[in-house]
Amino acid sequence: MPPLDTAQEPSGQQAPLSPTAALKATAERADNCVFFFDFDGTLAPIQDDPNAVQVTPGVLEAISELAARVRRVSLVSARPVDFLRSRFPDVPLTLHGLYGLESQYVPGKTITYPPALPFADLMTELARRAERELPDEVLVEFKRLSVALHYRSAPELRDAVHAWAQDQASRHGLREQEGRMVIELKPSVQRDKGSVVAEEIEDFSCAWYFGDDLGDLAAFRALAVREAADPNFLGVRVAVRNPETGAEVAAAADLHLEGPAAVPAFLREALTLLPRRDKP
Ligand SMILES: [Mg+2]
Structure with missing residues:
Protein backbone atom coordinates (compact mmCIF):
# COMPACT_ATOMS: atom_id res chain seq x y z
CA MET A 1 0.00 0.00 0.00
CA PRO A 2 2.15 2.91 -1.24
CA PRO A 3 1.06 5.80 1.05
CA LEU A 4 2.07 3.87 4.14
CA ASP A 5 5.30 2.79 5.62
CA THR A 6 5.43 0.43 8.55
CA ALA A 7 6.66 1.63 11.91
CA GLN A 8 10.38 1.90 12.37
CA GLU A 9 11.21 0.66 15.85
CA PRO A 10 14.96 0.92 16.29
CA SER A 11 14.75 -0.66 19.73
CA GLY A 12 12.76 -3.52 18.30
CA GLN A 13 10.33 -3.76 21.23
CA GLN A 14 7.37 -3.78 18.88
CA ALA A 15 6.82 -6.13 15.97
CA PRO A 16 6.36 -4.10 12.77
CA LEU A 17 2.77 -4.31 11.60
CA SER A 18 1.98 -4.62 7.92
CA PRO A 19 -0.93 -2.40 6.89
CA THR A 20 -2.28 -5.08 4.60
CA ALA A 21 -2.16 -7.71 7.35
CA ALA A 22 -3.84 -5.31 9.78
CA LEU A 23 -6.62 -4.56 7.27
CA LYS A 24 -7.19 -8.22 6.48
CA ALA A 25 -7.49 -9.01 10.18
CA THR A 26 -9.87 -6.07 10.48
CA ALA A 27 -12.03 -7.32 7.60
CA GLU A 28 -12.50 -10.61 9.45
CA ARG A 29 -13.98 -8.77 12.43
CA ALA A 30 -15.47 -5.67 10.78
CA ASP A 31 -18.72 -6.29 12.65
CA ASN A 32 -16.80 -5.70 15.85
CA CYS A 33 -14.44 -2.96 14.78
CA VAL A 34 -14.41 0.77 15.49
CA PHE A 35 -12.32 3.37 13.65
CA PHE A 36 -11.44 6.49 15.67
CA PHE A 37 -10.17 9.67 14.07
CA ASP A 38 -8.83 12.85 15.55
CA PHE A 39 -9.92 15.89 13.47
CA ASP A 40 -7.34 18.70 13.24
CA GLY A 41 -4.10 17.63 11.63
CA THR A 42 -5.58 14.20 10.89
CA LEU A 43 -8.72 14.62 8.76
CA ALA A 44 -8.04 18.29 8.04
CA PRO A 45 -4.93 20.41 7.59
CA ILE A 46 -4.24 22.81 10.46
CA GLN A 47 -4.67 26.50 9.67
CA ASP A 48 -3.99 29.78 11.46
CA ASP A 49 -7.72 30.37 11.88
CA PRO A 50 -9.29 27.24 13.43
CA ASN A 51 -12.75 28.32 12.24
CA ALA A 52 -11.63 28.21 8.61
CA VAL A 53 -10.55 24.56 8.76
CA GLN A 54 -12.25 22.18 6.32
CA VAL A 55 -11.70 18.45 5.82
CA THR A 56 -9.11 17.32 3.30
CA PRO A 57 -10.70 16.67 -0.13
CA GLY A 58 -11.78 13.03 -0.34
CA VAL A 59 -12.11 12.54 3.42
CA LEU A 60 -15.88 12.97 3.57
CA GLU A 61 -16.50 10.34 0.90
CA ALA A 62 -13.97 7.90 2.38
CA ILE A 63 -15.28 8.25 5.94
CA SER A 64 -18.89 7.84 4.75
CA GLU A 65 -17.98 4.67 2.91
CA LEU A 66 -15.95 3.36 5.86
CA ALA A 67 -18.98 3.85 8.11
CA ALA A 68 -20.81 1.31 5.90
CA ARG A 69 -17.98 -1.21 6.21
CA VAL A 70 -17.25 -1.38 9.95
CA ARG A 71 -19.45 -1.36 13.02
CA ARG A 72 -18.65 2.21 14.07
CA VAL A 73 -16.66 5.27 13.08
CA SER A 74 -16.02 7.85 15.81
CA LEU A 75 -14.37 11.25 15.88
CA VAL A 76 -12.47 12.17 19.04
CA SER A 77 -11.47 15.80 18.95
CA ALA A 78 -10.73 18.92 20.95
CA ARG A 79 -13.43 20.67 18.88
CA PRO A 80 -17.02 21.10 20.05
CA VAL A 81 -19.44 18.46 18.77
CA ASP A 82 -21.41 21.09 16.79
CA PHE A 83 -18.29 21.99 14.84
CA LEU A 84 -17.56 18.33 14.05
CA ARG A 85 -21.15 17.77 12.93
CA SER A 86 -20.93 20.82 10.64
CA ARG A 87 -18.01 19.17 8.83
CA PHE A 88 -19.76 15.76 8.56
CA PRO A 89 -23.44 16.74 8.33
CA ASP A 90 -24.98 13.52 7.05
CA VAL A 91 -22.47 10.84 8.00
CA PRO A 92 -23.45 8.28 10.67
CA LEU A 93 -20.64 8.98 13.12
CA THR A 94 -20.29 8.98 16.88
CA LEU A 95 -18.80 12.35 17.84
CA HIS A 96 -16.75 13.05 20.95
CA GLY A 97 -15.94 16.74 21.29
CA LEU A 98 -13.85 18.72 23.79
CA TYR A 99 -11.76 15.63 24.54
CA GLY A 100 -14.91 13.73 25.48
CA LEU A 101 -16.65 16.40 27.57
CA GLU A 102 -19.35 16.33 24.89
CA SER A 103 -20.60 13.28 22.97
CA GLN A 104 -23.19 12.79 20.25
CA TYR A 105 -24.33 9.24 19.58
CA VAL A 106 -27.57 10.27 17.88
CA PRO A 107 -27.59 13.28 15.51
CA GLY A 108 -28.90 16.40 17.23
CA LYS A 109 -28.57 15.06 20.75
CA THR A 110 -25.36 16.15 22.48
CA ILE A 111 -24.62 14.83 25.94
CA THR A 112 -22.33 16.77 28.26
CA TYR A 113 -20.08 14.94 30.69
CA PRO A 114 -21.81 16.00 33.94
CA PRO A 115 -18.71 16.73 36.09
CA PRO A 187 -11.92 21.45 33.63
CA SER A 188 -10.07 19.39 36.19
CA VAL A 189 -12.08 16.26 35.47
CA GLN A 190 -10.76 12.82 34.60
CA ARG A 191 -11.75 12.85 30.96
CA ASP A 192 -9.43 12.74 27.96
CA LYS A 193 -9.16 10.97 24.63
CA GLY A 194 -7.80 7.93 26.46
CA SER A 195 -10.79 7.54 28.75
CA VAL A 196 -13.20 8.09 25.84
CA VAL A 197 -11.53 5.39 23.77
CA ALA A 198 -11.15 2.96 26.70
CA GLU A 199 -14.88 3.25 27.37
CA GLU A 200 -15.97 2.93 23.77
CA ILE A 201 -13.86 -0.14 22.93
CA GLU A 202 -15.27 -2.17 25.81
CA ASP A 203 -17.52 -4.29 23.61
CA PHE A 204 -15.35 -4.24 20.48
CA SER A 205 -12.61 -6.64 19.51
CA CYS A 206 -10.84 -4.32 17.10
CA ALA A 207 -10.05 -0.59 17.02
CA TRP A 208 -8.00 1.75 14.88
CA TYR A 209 -6.99 5.23 16.05
CA PHE A 210 -5.65 7.94 13.71
CA GLY A 211 -4.04 10.97 15.37
CA ASP A 212 -1.33 13.58 15.03
CA ASP A 213 -0.93 15.32 18.37
CA LEU A 214 0.08 14.88 22.00
CA GLY A 215 -3.55 14.58 23.14
CA ASP A 216 -3.85 11.47 20.95
CA LEU A 217 -1.17 9.60 22.89
CA ALA A 218 -3.66 8.81 25.66
CA ALA A 219 -5.89 7.13 23.06
CA PHE A 220 -2.93 5.14 21.73
CA ARG A 221 -2.24 4.01 25.30
CA ALA A 222 -5.88 2.97 25.80
CA LEU A 223 -5.54 0.57 22.86
CA ALA A 224 -2.28 -0.78 24.28
CA VAL A 225 -3.85 -1.36 27.71
CA ARG A 226 -6.72 -3.30 26.15
CA GLU A 227 -4.32 -5.36 24.01
CA ALA A 228 -2.27 -6.26 27.07
CA ALA A 229 -5.40 -7.43 28.87
CA ASP A 230 -6.97 -9.20 25.89
CA PRO A 231 -4.68 -11.01 23.42
CA ASN A 232 -7.57 -11.36 20.95
CA PHE A 233 -8.03 -7.60 20.70
CA LEU A 234 -6.63 -5.95 17.58
CA GLY A 235 -5.48 -2.35 18.15
CA VAL A 236 -3.88 -0.29 15.39
CA ARG A 237 -2.36 3.12 16.09
CA VAL A 238 -1.80 5.33 13.05
CA ALA A 239 0.33 8.49 13.35
CA VAL A 240 -0.34 11.30 10.92
CA ARG A 241 3.05 12.90 10.65
CA ASN A 242 3.79 16.60 11.08
CA PRO A 243 6.88 18.69 11.83
CA GLU A 244 5.66 19.84 15.26
CA THR A 245 4.66 16.84 17.38
CA GLY A 246 5.17 14.18 14.75
CA ALA A 247 8.20 12.46 16.27
CA GLU A 248 6.60 11.77 19.63
CA VAL A 249 3.31 10.59 18.15
CA ALA A 250 5.04 8.55 15.43
CA ALA A 251 7.18 6.78 18.03
CA ALA A 252 4.03 5.49 19.73
CA ALA A 253 2.32 4.33 16.53
CA ASP A 254 2.18 1.10 14.53
CA LEU A 255 1.70 2.78 11.15
CA HIS A 256 2.57 6.20 9.76
CA LEU A 257 0.93 8.47 7.21
CA GLU A 258 2.68 11.48 5.70
CA GLY A 259 0.33 14.23 6.85
CA PRO A 260 -3.44 14.74 6.51
CA ALA A 261 -3.26 14.76 2.71
CA ALA A 262 -2.27 11.07 2.81
CA VAL A 263 -5.31 10.02 4.87
CA PRO A 264 -8.00 9.84 2.11
CA ALA A 265 -5.68 7.86 -0.17
CA PHE A 266 -4.99 5.38 2.62
CA LEU A 267 -8.68 5.04 3.43
CA ARG A 268 -9.53 4.42 -0.23
CA GLU A 269 -6.94 1.63 -0.25
CA ALA A 270 -8.32 0.28 3.01
CA LEU A 271 -11.84 0.16 1.56
CA THR A 272 -10.67 -2.22 -1.14
CA LEU A 273 -9.93 -4.75 1.64
CA LEU A 274 -13.06 -4.11 3.71
CA PRO A 275 -16.25 -5.51 2.18
CA ARG A 276 -19.54 -3.63 2.43
CA ARG A 277 -21.83 -4.92 5.14
CA ASP A 278 -25.53 -4.56 5.80
CA LYS A 279 -26.03 -2.83 9.11
CA PRO A 280 -29.00 -4.05 11.12
MG1 LIG B 1 -5.04 16.72 15.95
Missing part, protein backbone atom coordinates in the same frame (compact mmCIF):
# COMPACT_ATOMS: atom_id res chain seq x y z
CA ALA A 116 -17.63 19.38 33.55
CA LEU A 117 -20.85 21.42 33.70
CA PRO A 118 -19.94 23.48 36.81
CA PHE A 119 -16.96 24.90 34.88
CA ALA A 120 -19.04 26.65 32.21
CA ASP A 121 -19.21 30.09 33.89
CA LEU A 122 -15.53 30.08 34.74
CA MET A 123 -14.63 29.23 31.14
CA THR A 124 -16.75 32.10 29.84
CA GLU A 125 -14.94 34.46 32.19
CA LEU A 126 -11.52 33.03 31.31
CA ALA A 127 -12.14 33.52 27.58
CA ARG A 128 -13.02 37.18 28.21
CA ARG A 129 -9.95 37.64 30.36
CA ALA A 130 -7.70 36.00 27.76
CA GLU A 131 -9.03 38.42 25.10
CA ARG A 132 -8.21 41.35 27.39
CA GLU A 133 -4.87 40.23 28.78
CA LEU A 134 -3.11 38.33 26.00
CA PRO A 135 -1.56 39.98 22.90
CA ASP A 136 -3.86 40.44 19.91
CA GLU A 137 -1.97 37.83 17.88
CA VAL A 138 -3.20 35.10 20.23
CA LEU A 139 -6.45 33.64 18.95
CA VAL A 140 -8.78 32.83 21.82
CA GLU A 141 -11.18 30.00 20.99
CA PHE A 142 -14.03 29.75 23.48
CA LYS A 143 -15.51 26.24 23.49
CA ARG A 144 -18.12 26.46 26.27
CA LEU A 145 -16.33 24.04 28.61
CA SER A 146 -12.76 24.87 27.67
CA VAL A 147 -10.67 27.72 26.25
CA ALA A 148 -7.99 27.22 23.62
CA LEU A 149 -5.21 29.79 23.15
CA HIS A 150 -3.73 29.54 19.65
CA TYR A 151 -0.36 31.21 18.97
CA ARG A 152 0.26 29.77 15.49
CA SER A 153 0.45 33.22 13.89
CA ALA A 154 3.04 34.36 16.49
CA PRO A 155 5.05 31.34 17.73
CA GLU A 156 7.40 33.67 19.64
CA LEU A 157 4.54 34.23 22.11
CA ARG A 158 4.60 30.60 23.21
CA ASP A 159 6.28 31.23 26.58
CA ALA A 160 4.03 34.17 27.41
CA VAL A 161 0.89 32.19 26.55
CA HIS A 162 2.05 29.18 28.55
CA ALA A 163 2.91 31.33 31.57
CA TRP A 164 -0.54 32.98 31.47
CA ALA A 165 -2.29 29.61 31.11
CA GLN A 166 -0.25 28.08 33.91
CA ASP A 167 -1.13 30.95 36.21
CA GLN A 168 -4.86 30.61 35.46
CA ALA A 169 -4.70 26.82 35.77
CA SER A 170 -3.14 26.93 39.23
CA ARG A 171 -5.39 29.76 40.38
CA HIS A 172 -8.60 27.97 39.37
CA GLY A 173 -7.50 24.33 39.63
CA LEU A 174 -7.77 23.66 35.89
CA ARG A 175 -5.96 21.25 33.60
CA GLU A 176 -3.70 22.33 30.75
CA GLN A 177 -3.59 20.44 27.47
CA GLU A 178 -0.76 21.27 25.12
CA GLY A 179 -1.19 20.81 21.38
CA ARG A 180 0.24 22.04 18.12
CA MET A 181 0.76 25.81 18.66
CA VAL A 182 -2.08 25.82 21.14
CA ILE A 183 -2.58 25.46 24.83
CA GLU A 184 -5.96 24.68 26.23
CA LEU A 185 -7.46 25.22 29.68
CA LYS A 186 -9.82 22.42 30.61
Whole structure:
Protein backbone atom coordinates (compact mmCIF):
# COMPACT_ATOMS: atom_id res chain seq x y z
CA MET A 1 0.00 0.00 0.00
CA PRO A 2 2.15 2.91 -1.24
CA PRO A 3 1.06 5.80 1.05
CA LEU A 4 2.07 3.87 4.14
CA ASP A 5 5.30 2.79 5.62
CA THR A 6 5.43 0.43 8.55
CA ALA A 7 6.66 1.63 11.91
CA GLN A 8 10.38 1.90 12.37
CA GLU A 9 11.21 0.66 15.85
CA PRO A 10 14.96 0.92 16.29
CA SER A 11 14.75 -0.66 19.73
CA GLY A 12 12.76 -3.52 18.30
CA GLN A 13 10.33 -3.76 21.23
CA GLN A 14 7.37 -3.78 18.88
CA ALA A 15 6.82 -6.13 15.97
CA PRO A 16 6.36 -4.10 12.77
CA LEU A 17 2.77 -4.31 11.60
CA SER A 18 1.98 -4.62 7.92
CA PRO A 19 -0.93 -2.40 6.89
CA THR A 20 -2.28 -5.08 4.60
CA ALA A 21 -2.16 -7.71 7.35
CA ALA A 22 -3.84 -5.31 9.78
CA LEU A 23 -6.62 -4.56 7.27
CA LYS A 24 -7.19 -8.22 6.48
CA ALA A 25 -7.49 -9.01 10.18
CA THR A 26 -9.87 -6.07 10.48
CA ALA A 27 -12.03 -7.32 7.60
CA GLU A 28 -12.50 -10.61 9.45
CA ARG A 29 -13.98 -8.77 12.43
CA ALA A 30 -15.47 -5.67 10.78
CA ASP A 31 -18.72 -6.29 12.65
CA ASN A 32 -16.80 -5.70 15.85
CA CYS A 33 -14.44 -2.96 14.78
CA VAL A 34 -14.41 0.77 15.49
CA PHE A 35 -12.32 3.37 13.65
CA PHE A 36 -11.44 6.49 15.67
CA PHE A 37 -10.17 9.67 14.07
CA ASP A 38 -8.83 12.85 15.55
CA PHE A 39 -9.92 15.89 13.47
CA ASP A 40 -7.34 18.70 13.24
CA GLY A 41 -4.10 17.63 11.63
CA THR A 42 -5.58 14.20 10.89
CA LEU A 43 -8.72 14.62 8.76
CA ALA A 44 -8.04 18.29 8.04
CA PRO A 45 -4.93 20.41 7.59
CA ILE A 46 -4.24 22.81 10.46
CA GLN A 47 -4.67 26.50 9.67
CA ASP A 48 -3.99 29.78 11.46
CA ASP A 49 -7.72 30.37 11.88
CA PRO A 50 -9.29 27.24 13.43
CA ASN A 51 -12.75 28.32 12.24
CA ALA A 52 -11.63 28.21 8.61
CA VAL A 53 -10.55 24.56 8.76
CA GLN A 54 -12.25 22.18 6.32
CA VAL A 55 -11.70 18.45 5.82
CA THR A 56 -9.11 17.32 3.30
CA PRO A 57 -10.70 16.67 -0.13
CA GLY A 58 -11.78 13.03 -0.34
CA VAL A 59 -12.11 12.54 3.42
CA LEU A 60 -15.88 12.97 3.57
CA GLU A 61 -16.50 10.34 0.90
CA ALA A 62 -13.97 7.90 2.38
CA ILE A 63 -15.28 8.25 5.94
CA SER A 64 -18.89 7.84 4.75
CA GLU A 65 -17.98 4.67 2.91
CA LEU A 66 -15.95 3.36 5.86
CA ALA A 67 -18.98 3.85 8.11
CA ALA A 68 -20.81 1.31 5.90
CA ARG A 69 -17.98 -1.21 6.21
CA VAL A 70 -17.25 -1.38 9.95
CA ARG A 71 -19.45 -1.36 13.02
CA ARG A 72 -18.65 2.21 14.07
CA VAL A 73 -16.66 5.27 13.08
CA SER A 74 -16.02 7.85 15.81
CA LEU A 75 -14.37 11.25 15.88
CA VAL A 76 -12.47 12.17 19.04
CA SER A 77 -11.47 15.80 18.95
CA ALA A 78 -10.73 18.92 20.95
CA ARG A 79 -13.43 20.67 18.88
CA PRO A 80 -17.02 21.10 20.05
CA VAL A 81 -19.44 18.46 18.77
CA ASP A 82 -21.41 21.09 16.79
CA PHE A 83 -18.29 21.99 14.84
CA LEU A 84 -17.56 18.33 14.05
CA ARG A 85 -21.15 17.77 12.93
CA SER A 86 -20.93 20.82 10.64
CA ARG A 87 -18.01 19.17 8.83
CA PHE A 88 -19.76 15.76 8.56
CA PRO A 89 -23.44 16.74 8.33
CA ASP A 90 -24.98 13.52 7.05
CA VAL A 91 -22.47 10.84 8.00
CA PRO A 92 -23.45 8.28 10.67
CA LEU A 93 -20.64 8.98 13.12
CA THR A 94 -20.29 8.98 16.88
CA LEU A 95 -18.80 12.35 17.84
CA HIS A 96 -16.75 13.05 20.95
CA GLY A 97 -15.94 16.74 21.29
CA LEU A 98 -13.85 18.72 23.79
CA TYR A 99 -11.76 15.63 24.54
CA GLY A 100 -14.91 13.73 25.48
CA LEU A 101 -16.65 16.40 27.57
CA GLU A 102 -19.35 16.33 24.89
CA SER A 103 -20.60 13.28 22.97
CA GLN A 104 -23.19 12.79 20.25
CA TYR A 105 -24.33 9.24 19.58
CA VAL A 106 -27.57 10.27 17.88
CA PRO A 107 -27.59 13.28 15.51
CA GLY A 108 -28.90 16.40 17.23
CA LYS A 109 -28.57 15.06 20.75
CA THR A 110 -25.36 16.15 22.48
CA ILE A 111 -24.62 14.83 25.94
CA THR A 112 -22.33 16.77 28.26
CA TYR A 113 -20.08 14.94 30.69
CA PRO A 114 -21.81 16.00 33.94
CA PRO A 115 -18.71 16.73 36.09
CA ALA A 116 -17.63 19.38 33.55
CA LEU A 117 -20.85 21.42 33.70
CA PRO A 118 -19.94 23.48 36.81
CA PHE A 119 -16.96 24.90 34.88
CA ALA A 120 -19.04 26.65 32.21
CA ASP A 121 -19.21 30.09 33.89
CA LEU A 122 -15.53 30.08 34.74
CA MET A 123 -14.63 29.23 31.14
CA THR A 124 -16.75 32.10 29.84
CA GLU A 125 -14.94 34.46 32.19
CA LEU A 126 -11.52 33.03 31.31
CA ALA A 127 -12.14 33.52 27.58
CA ARG A 128 -13.02 37.18 28.21
CA ARG A 129 -9.95 37.64 30.36
CA ALA A 130 -7.70 36.00 27.76
CA GLU A 131 -9.03 38.42 25.10
CA ARG A 132 -8.21 41.35 27.39
CA GLU A 133 -4.87 40.23 28.78
CA LEU A 134 -3.11 38.33 26.00
CA PRO A 135 -1.56 39.98 22.90
CA ASP A 136 -3.86 40.44 19.91
CA GLU A 137 -1.97 37.83 17.88
CA VAL A 138 -3.20 35.10 20.23
CA LEU A 139 -6.45 33.64 18.95
CA VAL A 140 -8.78 32.83 21.82
CA GLU A 141 -11.18 30.00 20.99
CA PHE A 142 -14.03 29.75 23.48
CA LYS A 143 -15.51 26.24 23.49
CA ARG A 144 -18.12 26.46 26.27
CA LEU A 145 -16.33 24.04 28.61
CA SER A 146 -12.76 24.87 27.67
CA VAL A 147 -10.67 27.72 26.25
CA ALA A 148 -7.99 27.22 23.62
CA LEU A 149 -5.21 29.79 23.15
CA HIS A 150 -3.73 29.54 19.65
CA TYR A 151 -0.36 31.21 18.97
CA ARG A 152 0.26 29.77 15.49
CA SER A 153 0.45 33.22 13.89
CA ALA A 154 3.04 34.36 16.49
CA PRO A 155 5.05 31.34 17.73
CA GLU A 156 7.40 33.67 19.64
CA LEU A 157 4.54 34.23 22.11
CA ARG A 158 4.60 30.60 23.21
CA ASP A 159 6.28 31.23 26.58
CA ALA A 160 4.03 34.17 27.41
CA VAL A 161 0.89 32.19 26.55
CA HIS A 162 2.05 29.18 28.55
CA ALA A 163 2.91 31.33 31.57
CA TRP A 164 -0.54 32.98 31.47
CA ALA A 165 -2.29 29.61 31.11
CA GLN A 166 -0.25 28.08 33.91
CA ASP A 167 -1.13 30.95 36.21
CA GLN A 168 -4.86 30.61 35.46
CA ALA A 169 -4.70 26.82 35.77
CA SER A 170 -3.14 26.93 39.23
CA ARG A 171 -5.39 29.76 40.38
CA HIS A 172 -8.60 27.97 39.37
CA GLY A 173 -7.50 24.33 39.63
CA LEU A 174 -7.77 23.66 35.89
CA ARG A 175 -5.96 21.25 33.60
CA GLU A 176 -3.70 22.33 30.75
CA GLN A 177 -3.59 20.44 27.47
CA GLU A 178 -0.76 21.27 25.12
CA GLY A 179 -1.19 20.81 21.38
CA ARG A 180 0.24 22.04 18.12
CA MET A 181 0.76 25.81 18.66
CA VAL A 182 -2.08 25.82 21.14
CA ILE A 183 -2.58 25.46 24.83
CA GLU A 184 -5.96 24.68 26.23
CA LEU A 185 -7.46 25.22 29.68
CA LYS A 186 -9.82 22.42 30.61
CA PRO A 187 -11.92 21.45 33.63
CA SER A 188 -10.07 19.39 36.19
CA VAL A 189 -12.08 16.26 35.47
CA GLN A 190 -10.76 12.82 34.60
CA ARG A 191 -11.75 12.85 30.96
CA ASP A 192 -9.43 12.74 27.96
CA LYS A 193 -9.16 10.97 24.63
CA GLY A 194 -7.80 7.93 26.46
CA SER A 195 -10.79 7.54 28.75
CA VAL A 196 -13.20 8.09 25.84
CA VAL A 197 -11.53 5.39 23.77
CA ALA A 198 -11.15 2.96 26.70
CA GLU A 199 -14.88 3.25 27.37
CA GLU A 200 -15.97 2.93 23.77
CA ILE A 201 -13.86 -0.14 22.93
CA GLU A 202 -15.27 -2.17 25.81
CA ASP A 203 -17.52 -4.29 23.61
CA PHE A 204 -15.35 -4.24 20.48
CA SER A 205 -12.61 -6.64 19.51
CA CYS A 206 -10.84 -4.32 17.10
CA ALA A 207 -10.05 -0.59 17.02
CA TRP A 208 -8.00 1.75 14.88
CA TYR A 209 -6.99 5.23 16.05
CA PHE A 210 -5.65 7.94 13.71
CA GLY A 211 -4.04 10.97 15.37
CA ASP A 212 -1.33 13.58 15.03
CA ASP A 213 -0.93 15.32 18.37
CA LEU A 214 0.08 14.88 22.00
CA GLY A 215 -3.55 14.58 23.14
CA ASP A 216 -3.85 11.47 20.95
CA LEU A 217 -1.17 9.60 22.89
CA ALA A 218 -3.66 8.81 25.66
CA ALA A 219 -5.89 7.13 23.06
CA PHE A 220 -2.93 5.14 21.73
CA ARG A 221 -2.24 4.01 25.30
CA ALA A 222 -5.88 2.97 25.80
CA LEU A 223 -5.54 0.57 22.86
CA ALA A 224 -2.28 -0.78 24.28
CA VAL A 225 -3.85 -1.36 27.71
CA ARG A 226 -6.72 -3.30 26.15
CA GLU A 227 -4.32 -5.36 24.01
CA ALA A 228 -2.27 -6.26 27.07
CA ALA A 229 -5.40 -7.43 28.87
CA ASP A 230 -6.97 -9.20 25.89
CA PRO A 231 -4.68 -11.01 23.42
CA ASN A 232 -7.57 -11.36 20.95
CA PHE A 233 -8.03 -7.60 20.70
CA LEU A 234 -6.63 -5.95 17.58
CA GLY A 235 -5.48 -2.35 18.15
CA VAL A 236 -3.88 -0.29 15.39
CA ARG A 237 -2.36 3.12 16.09
CA VAL A 238 -1.80 5.33 13.05
CA ALA A 239 0.33 8.49 13.35
CA VAL A 240 -0.34 11.30 10.92
CA ARG A 241 3.05 12.90 10.65
CA ASN A 242 3.79 16.60 11.08
CA PRO A 243 6.88 18.69 11.83
CA GLU A 244 5.66 19.84 15.26
CA THR A 245 4.66 16.84 17.38
CA GLY A 246 5.17 14.18 14.75
CA ALA A 247 8.20 12.46 16.27
CA GLU A 248 6.60 11.77 19.63
CA VAL A 249 3.31 10.59 18.15
CA ALA A 250 5.04 8.55 15.43
CA ALA A 251 7.18 6.78 18.03
CA ALA A 252 4.03 5.49 19.73
CA ALA A 253 2.32 4.33 16.53
CA ASP A 254 2.18 1.10 14.53
CA LEU A 255 1.70 2.78 11.15
CA HIS A 256 2.57 6.20 9.76
CA LEU A 257 0.93 8.47 7.21
CA GLU A 258 2.68 11.48 5.70
CA GLY A 259 0.33 14.23 6.85
CA PRO A 260 -3.44 14.74 6.51
CA ALA A 261 -3.26 14.76 2.71
CA ALA A 262 -2.27 11.07 2.81
CA VAL A 263 -5.31 10.02 4.87
CA PRO A 264 -8.00 9.84 2.11
CA ALA A 265 -5.68 7.86 -0.17
CA PHE A 266 -4.99 5.38 2.62
CA LEU A 267 -8.68 5.04 3.43
CA ARG A 268 -9.53 4.42 -0.23
CA GLU A 269 -6.94 1.63 -0.25
CA ALA A 270 -8.32 0.28 3.01
CA LEU A 271 -11.84 0.16 1.56
CA THR A 272 -10.67 -2.22 -1.14
CA LEU A 273 -9.93 -4.75 1.64
CA LEU A 274 -13.06 -4.11 3.71
CA PRO A 275 -16.25 -5.51 2.18
CA ARG A 276 -19.54 -3.63 2.43
CA ARG A 277 -21.83 -4.92 5.14
CA ASP A 278 -25.53 -4.56 5.80
CA LYS A 279 -26.03 -2.83 9.11
CA PRO A 280 -29.00 -4.05 11.12
MG1 LIG B 1 -5.04 16.72 15.95
